[in-house]
Amino acid sequence: MTRRTASGVIFAVLVLAAMAFFLFRPAEKPMRRSVTFTTMGTIARFDWYATAKVAGEATFAANAAFQQVVSACNLRDQKSELSRLNATADKEPFVCSDTLWGILTEARRAYQMSGGAFDITVKPLMDLWGFYRKRETLPPPEEIAAVRRLVGMEHVIWNDAKHSVFFSVKNMALDLDGIAKGYALDRAAEAAMRCGVTQGVLDLGGNLRLLAPFPGQKSFSVGIRTPDGSRRTKPCEELTNLAGNVGISTSGNYERFVVYQGKRYGHILDAKTGFPAEYRYSATVVAPDAVTADWMSTTCYLRPDLASEFRKKGIIAVLVEP
Numbered sequence: 001m002t003r004r005t006a007s008g009v010i011f012a013v014l015v016l017a018a019m020a021f022f023l024f025r026p027a028e029k030p031m032r033r034s035v036t037f038t039t040m041g042t043i044a045r046f047d048w049y050a051t052a053k054v055a056g057e058a059t060f061a062a063n064a065a066f067q068q069v070v071s072a073c074n075l076r077d078q079k080s081e082l083s084r085l086n087a088t089a090d091k092e093p094f095v096c097s098d099t100l101w102g103i104l105t106e107a108r109r110a111y112q113m114s115g116g117a118f119d120i121t122v123k124p125l126m127d128l129w130g131f132y133r134k135r136e137t138l139p140p141p142e143e144i145a146a147v148r149r150l151v152g153m154e155h156v157i158w159n160d161a162k163h164s165v166f167f168s169v170k171n172m173a174l175d176l177d178g179i180a181k182g183y184a185l186d187r188a189a190e191a192a193m194r195c196g197v198t199q200g201v202l203d204l205g206g207n208l209r210l211l212a213p214f215p216g217q218k219s220f221s222v223g224i225r226t227p228d229g230s231r232r233t234k235p236c237e238e239l240t241n242l243a244g245n246v247g248i249s250t251s252g253n254y255e256r257f258v259v260y261q262g263k264r265y266g267h268i269l270d271a272k273t274g275f276p277a278e279y280r281y282s283a284t285v286v287a288p289d290a291v292t293a294d295w296m297s298t299t300c301y302l303r304p305d306l307a308s309e310f311r312k313k314g315i316i317a318v319l320v321e322p
Helices: 003-024 052-073 081-088 098-113 120-129 141-148 180-194 290-302 306-312
Strands: 031-039 042-050 156-159 164-167 200-204 207-210 246-251 257-260 263-266 282-287 316-320
Touching: 031 052, 042 052, 042 180, 052 081, 052 098, 052 180, 081 098, 098 120, 098 180, 098 290, 120 141, 180 200, 180 207, 180 246, 180 290, 207 290, 246 290, 282 290, 290 306, 290 316, 306 316
Parallel strands: none
Antiparallel strands: 031 042, 042 200, 156 164, 200 207, 207 246, 246 282, 257 263, 282 316
């Protein structure tokens, strides 16, 4: 046998051995797999039912979707796209990326569906009350009235053809905190499903995007944290036997707030009054997607009367008292 023939035989044997290894090795079984990490200023958790390979690919893709949203709308980063928009859109139209334009499109829809209750132009009021720029005293009424002139979606000029935004009033600014997490969850869920994940839960600081239930489960049941600042969770009949493929969001003023003269003021501001909503309950919404649940829960907290209107559209809206 020549050296070339021997090499050919060895190569053929190696190929057959490799084929046998991949064809006849025990198939990797899907199982429940979880990963926890920090993003968007909170704790994120992916809980998949998949093989290790698919779960790894889904985690990578879903996290990349989160990072796209962070790059687009992180107000704590002066280099983020939203920070640059806020700094320049009162001088010239700002052309948005697909990601930022997608979030802004959802925010415009939310504004219309909520009758103006959900308004992303509240950023100047958030600054005034000390949620982004700390202050030592309660804002006086004249300051609130002055800043309110910088607030209002009617002052935003949208160019749908060019995906651009222009402010007709100087020093306006947008805040997407009430909608960005839900948008990120939907994009992450889509990315995970493209990788082959169909069963699981995406949790972003309590905002949830449910896929199909895990094997052995017919549905999901979700508890609601009591709005008294404790870590207690109470069951809720409306949130049992959820079939999946929905978004869930809860809004309340018990975690993020400022204190002036011993009184606590929550971060959910009413753009029409310039003051924080002073309710003690929380608002939880279950909607067909996470972005809708996100802005609707904020809206129900600001305008509890709208909860019944949303219910007429097939939305689950629950107000919980301490």
